[in-house]
Amino acid sequence: MWLDFSLSSVERGRYAVAAMGGRSVFRAARVLDVGCAYGGFLVAASEAGARLLAGIDINDELLKLASLQLADYGVAATLDLLDVTSPEVVGRLGRFDVILCNDVLEHVVDPEDAAAHLAELLDEGGSLFLQIPNGRAVDFMLQDGHYGLFGITLLDRLRAERVWAASYSDMYGVEHYAPLSYYLDILSQNGLSVRLLNQPPANLDALLGALGSRFDELEDALAVLSPSENDPELAEEMRRRGRHEIEVFRHQAGLYAESTVAAERSIIARTLWSTYELTFWELIARKPG
Secondary structure: OHHHHHHOHHHHHHHHHHHHOOHHHHOOOEEEEEOOOOOHHHHHHHHOOOOEEEEEEOOHHHHHHHHHHHHHOOOOOEEEEOOOOOOOHHHHHOOEEEEEEEOOHHHOOOHHHHHHHHHHHEEEEEEEEEEEEOOOOHHHHHOOOOOOOOOHHHOOHHHHHHHHHOOOOOOOOOOOOOOHHHHHHHHHOOOOEEEEOOOOOOOHHHHHHHHHHHHHHHHHHHHOOOOOOOOHHHHHHHHHHHHHHHHHHHHHHHHHHHOOOHHHHHHHHHHHHHHHHOOEEEEEEEOOO
């Protein structure tokens, strides 16, 4: 999973560039990639015509890999070992026309500081692209996107780390799985206009049917979940929270099935889609010019 993630960085970067508007947005732009990791998003920004490229990350080893990949593509960029929540980040980097922030906010200790600094780093009229994992997505409850573990996104930070520690020995890296409303709030409080880029499918009835099947799968998995010999409380908490999500989904799906009001049905279906179907929220935030 991690190998595929690293090797796909350029393709994922090209996707983000296209989602933001492609060359019309990136031509001659000053671009910053926050959490640049392997450098692929900077490669994609260069291909789209950016004139200045910078990347920051808190992992020196990833910055070395980014440097190698940028060299392979003949791309010049400034790379810094720097945390977006650091008070010095704006003073050191200046401001940018475009900022990319992919799979980062769930890893920072204080996302509100991160949001404030992202807004400061963005020049007037600039655009910010974020991709953020959704811990309540049923697919991530079944297998999370960072470690491939069942049920870990159902738990609070400290319990999740205890589950993770049974399979891994390095540092647990996910600080939180916050709801979409939280991210919209902390970004808008810093003067950014934010919208969700993900669009729902045309057939919402089929979507809810497919979601229902995956919630059945979650219910079955929770029913046979065995308590850990070393930490039996974890399995019980995972089961309790999972059953709560199942009840919420089924209640809302029942309201959808009973309703004869088109607008009401659309509201319920879109809410369930953004809450339980989307594994990642893709947001674009703009700073007034």
